[in-house]
Amino acid sequence: MTGTAQAASRPQITAALAAMGELIYRTSKAEKFGIxxxxxxxxxxxxxxxxxxxxxxxxxxxxFFGNLRLEDLALARACALGHExxxxxxxxxFRELLYDAALGIAKESSQAKDLADSIYADxxxxxxxxxxxxxxxxxxxxxxxxxxWLRTVIAQEFVNRYRSRKRLVxxxxxxxEGAQFAASAPAPAPAGDPRVDQAVDQALACLDSESRxxxxxxxxxxxRMAEIGRMLGFHEATASRKLDRITKAxxxxxxxxxxxxxxxxxxxxxxxxxxxxxxxVDVRKNLAQxxxxxxx
Amino acid sequence: MTGFxxxxxxxxxxxxxxxxxxxPDADLLAAFSENSLTAREQGQVLAHLAACSTCRxxxxxxxSQLVEPVPEPLRKRxxxxxxxxxxxxxxxxxxxxxxxxxxxxxxYQPARQTAATATFNEVAPATPALAPQSTVADKVTAxxxxxxxxxxxxPGPTSQIAQNTPAPQTTTTLRAKHLQEQFxxxxxxxxxxxxxxxxxxxxxxxxxxxxxRSQGAPSAADLGATKGAVSSRDAGGASAYQAKAETQxxxxxxxxxxxxxxxxxxxxxxxxxxxxxxxxAGAANARNMVSLAPLGAAQLQIASNAQLQRSTSQGWxxxxxxxxxxxxxxxxxxxxxxxxxxxxxxxxxxxxxWTPIAVHDGDTHVNGNITQLHFSDAQNGTLSTSAAETWTTxxxxxxxxxx
Numbered sequence: 001m002t003g004t005a006q007a008a009s010r011p012q013i014t015a016a017l018a019a020m021g022e023l024i025y026r027t028s029k030a031e032k033f034g035i036x037x038x039x040x041x042x043x044x045x046x047x048x049x050x051x052x053x054x055x056x057x058x059x060x061x062x063x064f065f066g067n068l069r070l071e072d073l074a075l076a077r078a079c080a081l082g083h084e085x086x087x088x089x090x091x092x093x094f095r096e097l098l099y100d101a102a103l104g105i106a107k108e109s110s111q112a113k114d115l116a117d118s119i120y121a122d123x124x125x126x127x128x129x130x131x132x133x134x135x136x137x138x139x140x141x142x143x144x145x146x147x148x149w150l151r152t153v154i155a156q157e158f159v160n161r162y163r164s165r166k167r168l169v170x171x172x173x174x175x176x177e178g179a180q181f182a183a184s185a186p187a188p189a190p191a192g193d194p195r196v197d198q199a200v201d202q203a204l205a206c207l208d209s210e211s212r213x214x215x216x217x218x219x220x221x222x223x224r225m226a227e228i229g230r231m232l233g234f235h236e237a238t239a240s241r242k243l244d245r246i247t248k249a250x251x252x253x254x255x256x257x258x259x260x261x262x263x264x265x266x267x268x269x270x271x272x273x274x275x276x277x278x279x280x281v282d283v284r285k286n287l288a289q290x291x292x293x294x295x296x
Numbered sequence: 297m298t299g300f301x302x303x304x305x306x307x308x309x310x311x312x313x314x315x316x317x318x319x320p321d322a323d324l325l326a327a328f329s330e331n332s333l334t335a336r337e338q339g340q341v342l343a344h345l346a347a348c349s350t351c352r353x354x355x356x357x358x359x360s361q362l363v364e365p366v367p368e369p370l371r372k373r374x375x376x377x378x379x380x381x382x383x384x385x386x387x388x389x390x391x392x393x394x395x396x397x398x399x400x401x402x403x404y405q406p407a408r409q410t411a412a413t414a415t416f417n418e419v420a421p422a423t424p425a426l427a428p429q430s431t432v433a434d435k436v437t438a439x440x441x442x443x444x445x446x447x448x449x450x451p452g453p454t455s456q457i458a459q460n461t462p463a464p465q466t467t468t469t470l471r472a473k474h475l476q477e478q479f480x481x482x483x484x485x486x487x488x489x490x491x492x493x494x495x496x497x498x499x500x501x502x503x504x505x506x507x508x509r510s511q512g513a514p515s516a517a518d519l520g521a522t523k524g525a526v527s528s529r530d531a532g533g534a535s536a537y538q539a540k541a542e543t544q545x546x547x548x549x550x551x552x553x554x555x556x557x558x559x560x561x562x563x564x565x566x567x568x569x570x571x572x573x574x575x576x577a578g579a580a581n582a583r584n585m586v587s588l589a590p591l592g593a594a595q596l597q598i599a600s601n602a603q604l605q606r607s608t609s610q611g612w613x614x615x616x617x618x619x620x621x622x623x624x625x626x627x628x629x630x631x632x633x634x635x636x637x638x639x640x641x642x643x644x645x646x647x648x649x650w651t652p653i654a655v656h657d658g659d660t661h662v663n664g665n666i667t668q669l670h671f672s673d674a675q676n677g678t679l680s681t682s683a684a685e686t687w688t689t690x691x692x693x694x695x696x697x698x699x
Contacts, residue, residue, distance in 0.1 A: 023602065023620055023636055026665050026682035051337070059601070066601045067332055144326030150356070152322040152329075155357035159350060192303065200307035205541055209342035216308050219300050230359040231345075231352070233331060250304065272301040278659045280599070 013048045016061035017041060028070035033078035033086050043077060044068065047141045073142035080125065080138035087124075094150060101151050105158050115161070119154055194270045199257030203250050211246045218243055311347055319351055320344060329359055584683065596624050596647055604633050606647035616650055617643060622667050628674030632693055634666030638681060642693055655679070655687055655696045662687060662698075 017024070025037040044065065052064060060270060078086030085276060098120060103112035125135030140149055204212065217223040217231065225236035225243070232239070251272065258268045320328070320341050327333050328341045345352055595607040602620040605612040621635035631643045635652065638661070641650040655662040664683030671677035671693075678688045679696070686699040 023665065027622065027667065029682065032684075053336075062601045064334075066599075104360050139321070139323075141323045143323040144328075148326035148330050149322050150475060151358040152326045152354060155354045158357060159354055195624045197310075198305045198308065200303050201310065204307050204311060209346045212308075212311065212346035213342065215314065216346060217356070218348070219305055220308055220312070221349055221352055221356075223352075223356055227356045229362070231329075231355045235330075237671070247300065249467065251301075254304070270302060 008051065008053070010054060011057065012058040013045065013052060013061045016058045016065060017045055017048070019058075020065050024065055024070060028074040029039070030070075030074035030078070032205075033074060033083045035074060035078060035081075035095075038175060040074065040077075041075070044070075047143075050134040050141065053094045053234055068142040072146035073140065076146055077144075079123070080135040081096060082125070082135075094147070097147060098150060098154070105155055115154065115158055117268070119150075119157055122153075122157075153206060174280050176296040191268075193271065195247075195258060195261040195263060199261060202257055203253035206253060207246065207250065210240075211250075214239065214243050214246060216251070312349060313347060318344065319348065325355055325358065393677040396597065405658065406592065431639070596633070598622070598624065602635065604635075604647075615647055620665075622665055623679075625669035625671050627671035627677055627692055630674070630692060632669055632671070632677070634679055635668050636665045638662035638664060638666055638692075640666060653693060656694060657687075657698045660698055662696075 015242065021037065021041050023030070028040060030037075030040045047068070048061060048064060052061060056064075075086055075090060079090050099112065099116045102116035102119070103109060106112040106115050119136075121224050122136040125137075140146065144152075207215075213232065214228055217228045218225075223231075225239040227238040228243075229236040234242075254272065255268050258271065259265070263271070324333065324337065324341060328338065331338075333341065345355065391652075494534045585607045597605050597607075597612070598621055599605055599612075599614075602622060603614055604619070604621040606615045606617045616633060619635055619639060623635070624631065624633040626632070629644060632640065632690065633643075633645050638655055640653045640655050640662075642653050643650045655666075662679075662681060663685055664681035666679050668680040669677065669681050670679075671692070675692050676690050677689070677693060678686060678699075680686050687696045687697055689696045
């Protein structure tokens with residue numbers, strides 16, 4: 001959609017930008033990178049059209065513009081255009097962060113360096129499309145800080161690399177070892193009472209998104225409380241309390257649902273026995289002899 | 297912790313299904329981490345994260361080096377979650393307050409105190425934190441009595457204040473002076489040891505931390521360490537100090553203090569009490585109390601649409617409406633706000649009223665928007681503009697000179 005078409009489709013955004021345009025431009029300090037006001041306003045308008053719904057009001061659009069990280073946006077877009085001074089400023093601010101963040105994510109220095117160098121190449125625009133330099137910084141929209149965006153980009157690249165490498169290693173191992181007998185398909189799990197799945201699905205559907213994230217992150221992803229807390233913006237102690245509360249509430253809801261569906265209390269308890277993975281039981285310890293047999 | 301059953305685990309696995317093209321981009325994920333999204337977008341991202349392990353992993357990795365959020369105040373879960381507890385706490389506070397008034401009235405000269413207290417009770421805003429029905433005056437007296445009961449404060453100062461304070465022109469002045477005198481009181485040296493012995497381990501730890509902490513807003517570590525030491529009985533005094541200090545013109549302010557949100561329940565009053573915990577634990581460092589500015593004069597903030605807001609007992613109120621404000625600073629008892637087109641304003645009454653200040657040096661006027669304001673003390677400050685200009689003042693902002 002061209003700028004004119006965008007302006008026509010959502011006049012309230014255009015009106016809000018017209019009212020705040022000069023303030024936005026001056027706050028961004030884009031002028032020092034040689035970016036003209038109309039150019040910068042065009043970028044901001046495109047960002048607004050990307051994220052704002054059609055029903056936005058002018059005051060809401062003003063709030064949206066007010067929340068953008070305008071200085072970071074100007075810096076990122078100037079870097080994407082190849083402005084040398086912008087790059088100097090970018091490297092001064094983010095060079096160490098780039099490598100530190102990669103090390104924090106990859107946990108291993110050579111992998112971290114590889115990751116950081118790859119990200120840097122993407123940011124600088126080493127790749128070209130149709131003879132044009134393509135910088136990843138051109139996609140930064142200023143919704144969050146440039147630092148937070150860089151961390152997320154590094155994490156995304158790491159996840160993508162790790163997953164593709166995992167598949168690659170598996171393929172190489174298979175080829176080296178030659179033909180293998182395929183493992184027999186696992187025996188299908190015994191068909192459980194469909195009422196259990198029904199009650200579980202209903203109970204999970206009643207939970208809010210944050211509760212489902214906490215449960216999934218802990219029981220499926222194996223995340224620690226501190227990680228869950230940082231993901232969602234609270235302390236690990238809070239995450240622990242929330243998890244306990246949510247798990248109990250879920251169990252109670254499922255029980256009530258199963259009883260309503262006609263199961264007996266005993267059947268409900270049997271169906272909801274705790275998974276051994278969550279028991280924290282040391283089977284080896286429990287099976288070992290308590291004391292050595294007396295020596296002769 | 298309650299375990300998880302296989303059916304529950306399978307249920308979670310069933311909801312992990314996401315269309316590959318619906319992942320939020322890096323901007324949205326970063327903005328989500330920084331709480332910069334609108335409520336609608338926040339809901340959308342949360343719903344996606346609940347069903348997408350990939351994005352959860354990215355978010356966890358990206359946030360792995362961020363500073364850990366400050367823990368919430370410790371509380372007894374069972375009791376605190378019972379609505380009956382709040383009413384019980386309010387009733388207990390009311391009973392303590394009634395006794396405190398009865399005892400407190402006797403310590404002041406009858407003629408002077410009766411008039412002052414009666415007037416103050418009429419005008420003092422009710423503190424919303426714990427007992428909305430009691431007044432600030434009641435809470436200050438209750439706080440004072442609580443500290444006396446702990447053996448941290450001698451009852452002497454109040455009677456001394458009553459004797460030494462001249463006839464007040466306003467009740468605010470009397471209450472402000474009372475607070476200043478209370479916190480400026482230094483106990484004899486031989487009482488320090490007894491006081492320390494009376495403190496439990498948590499208070500001693502907070503005491504030690506307070507002794508080494510620099511002036512200004514308590515750090516996140518301080519809040520985390522001392523919040524657990526706060527009891528409900530102290531919340532009243534804390535709220536009183538905050539509410540009263542807002543109307544105390546001479547109170548010092550700490551730069552950059554975070555804005556206070558109005559507590560919506562007794563439990564959240566712990567947020568207020570946490571900031572006063574250093575006061576209690578640091579009783580031996582009484583001189584530092586007045587300078588603990590988080591509970592000082594009105595707080596300012598700039599809303600997302602460049603609207604300047606001032607904290608009041610009813611919440612945030614817009615000030616300087618119609619003006620786009622980009623920076624503010626405090627200099628002693630004065631507040632400054634600057635913004636679009638070089639406009640500068642000053643307030644001497646905690647942001648209630650503002651006076652425009654012309655920033656010019658002879659025929660040279662300021663260019664651009666004022667984007668930064670800083671005062672090193674009450675007299676010396678600088679401002680910077682979007683036109684890369686720097687102006688300084690050495691007379692508390694009355695006159696400015698371009699650098």
